Amino acid sequence: MxxxxxxxxxxxxxxxxxxxxxxxxxxxxxxxxxxxxxxxxxxxxxxxxxxxxxxxxxxxxxxxxxxxxxxxxxxxxxxxxxxxxxxxxxxxxxxxxxxxxxxxxxxxxxxxxxxxxxxxxxxxxxxxxxxxxxxxHYPLIPGIQETGYLTLDRLPSLIDANPKRQQVVPRRWAIIGSESIGVELAQTLAKLGCKVSLIVETAQILPYEDGDLANLIQAQLEAEGVKIYLETIVTSVSAEDTTKLVIIGTDSIAVDEIFIALPDxxxxxxxxxxxxxxxxxxxxxxxxxxxxxxxxxxxxxxxxxxxxxxxxxxxxxxxxxxxxxxxxxxxxxxxxxxxxxYNYLPWAVYTDPPLARVGMTSDAAINSPRRDLTILHQYFKTCPQAILSNLTSGFCKIVVTRSGQILGAEIICENAPELIQILAIAIQQKLTIVNLTTFPCLSPSYAEFIDRAAQEWHTYHRDRNYRSGWFDPLIEAFRQLSAAIQSRLSWWK
Structure with missing residues (x-):
């Protein structure tokens, strides 16, 4: 039909x-x-x-x-x-x-x-x-199919929704892979009283993020009891009775459940x-x-x-x-x-504290051939709301041009996913960092964090103008003189 x-x-x-x-x-x-x-x-x-x-x-x-x-x-x-x-x-x-x-x-x-x-x-x-x-992704790890593992699709079915049914939650976990879901789940399981081992092949967790932000997340996870194995490859997996063994080189990790956090x-x-x-x-x-x-x-x-x-x-x-x-x-x-x-689409990793970014990263700005880029730094401990809430861990980096145009930002702090959207809208509407200083801001509020980061631009810009008051014109005069000499030499040739 x-x-x-x-x-x-x-x-x-x-x-x-x-x-x-x-x-x-x-x-x-x-x-x-x-x-x-x-x-x-x-x-x-x-x-x-x-x-x-x-x-x-x-x-x-x-x-x-x-x-x-x-x-x-x-x-x-x-x-x-x-x-x-x-x-x-x-x-x-x-x-x-x-x-x-x-x-x-x-x-x-x-x-x-x-x-x-x-x-x-x-x-x-x-x-x-x-x-x-x-x-x-179904990994090609020897023994993984026979031993069994969980993915994001299978995670909700681990515990039945029936409140009357007594069920045992796996106590020991091994999370394999560097996807953000693996880092988020590792911290959550640790908070729920589980013993977690996070195994990644990369040199840092969250390999696509700034090193400073990733290191802060790693320190937080380790402080909460997560055992992290960097640059480690799982060679095989096997099962003994109700225990699963994850083999990494010459060592083995005994766990109750394995979660795969590899790219889909x-x-x-x-x-x-x-x-x-x-x-x-x-x-x-x-x-x-x-x-x-x-x-x-x-x-x-x-x-x-x-x-x-x-x-x-x-x-x-x-x-x-x-x-x-x-x-x-x-x-x-x-x-x-x-x-x-859509390169200016905000993105967040929902750890505690969460990490969020939009646009150009600070690493990309450092490696960029452009010489007019500046990275503004602001620490969350200066925010009144953070002090009052006793949540002072975190900082932000904002990439701006010499004229104040915002190209990107990275934030790691409480409410970072909400704060990054302010900067995402500013980038989309082509607002400058100076425009952010004119926005009314409640106090105390987490939005003051963005306002204080924007205020730093005035300090940087004032100091730069003082330094460049005599230096920049001298450089420009030298460039013009060099261009005139090269032009005259090419004419004689």
Missing amino acids: AVEYDLVIIGATAAARAAAIEAVNLRARVALILPQSSGDRLHPQRDFYPYALAQIAKTNQPDRTRLQSPSSYPWKYARAAIDRLEQQSSPALLAAMGIDTIIGVGEFCRRPHLAFNIDRRYLRARAYLIATGSIA RPLLESFNLVGVGVDYTEKGISIDNKLQTSHRQIYACGSVCGNVLGGYQSQSLTSYEAKIAVRNALNWRKTKVDYQS
Whole structure:
């Protein structure tokens, strides 16, 4: 049976649902295919499970004397919070908005017409959008498949949501990989009374972040009891009775559970992409700057294309791509994706204290050939709200030009994800660091941290003007004289 649509969207990700809502807003008839084989990816809000777990761990940190029996209450509380969050984007709610939601496994077919075949139904459409996202990477570690391990998808199922059921929480954990989710989970588990070993192959945790910020996070984790192994490779994994052994060189770590925090891989299931002429590699589907694949009727967006920003996947970026892909699929006038403007998309690592950044990093500014860049430093201990709250750990770095234009910022402190958005808006609106000093700011508040960092610009600018009052004109005169001599020598030649 053939069914006609304007747009067929394939995927159970947040980007797929955002695309479906955008298409409905454009008065299009939409079908959203939720592949059954995606498992927990039918519930994209479960990506927030570690964050929900961290919040309850932060507010209800167990006594250190309970290390022998970590409570399952925080796990069940986080599971209940995610269930409430998922109700906001449930298939029933999407159906009420006019989106035909179909759960099942299907594939593309090209004869007699291009269609998506699912449960003996041929879904024909003007365009198709693939937004299946990515899944956890299955590591090639000897013995890992036989021993068993957890990923982000499987984490919520570790503890049953039934409050009457007595369940044992794994006490000893090994987290393998340098993804930010691994660092966040390691700290959360330590707060919940677990013994955690974090094993990374890189020279520092959070390898995409500034070294000073990463070192502060590492010191915090070690102070809370996390054992960190840097530049360490897991050679094999085995199981003995109920204990799992993680082999690193000549040493072994005995744990109760293993969590894999390695980069995800694009979810390229058997959709018969080859049969309809869609080019892809193991890194993802190939697209152009209009998010169009090699087949003119098929579009793709999100991490299924292998797109990452700043080293990590970003839901804000995938939602932006989803809206652009829908508009290009339904309209004859195509819009190009402007990744340059999305280099100023804020990003956060939800540790305690959290880390956030936007735009150019301080390391990039130091290595840049530009000579007009300055890095402003401000420590969180100068903020009145931080002093009153006894949360003075942290600092920020703001990259500005000689004229005061803000190019990027990095913050590590309490409420860093909220503070970074102030600077993200300033960058997007092309405000200067001087403009930030004119904004009214409540006192006490964490926003004073940004105000004090902006005030530092006046000190730097005043000192620089004093130093350059006689030096810069002398340098400029020397350059003009040198140019005149070179011009005269070239004329004589």
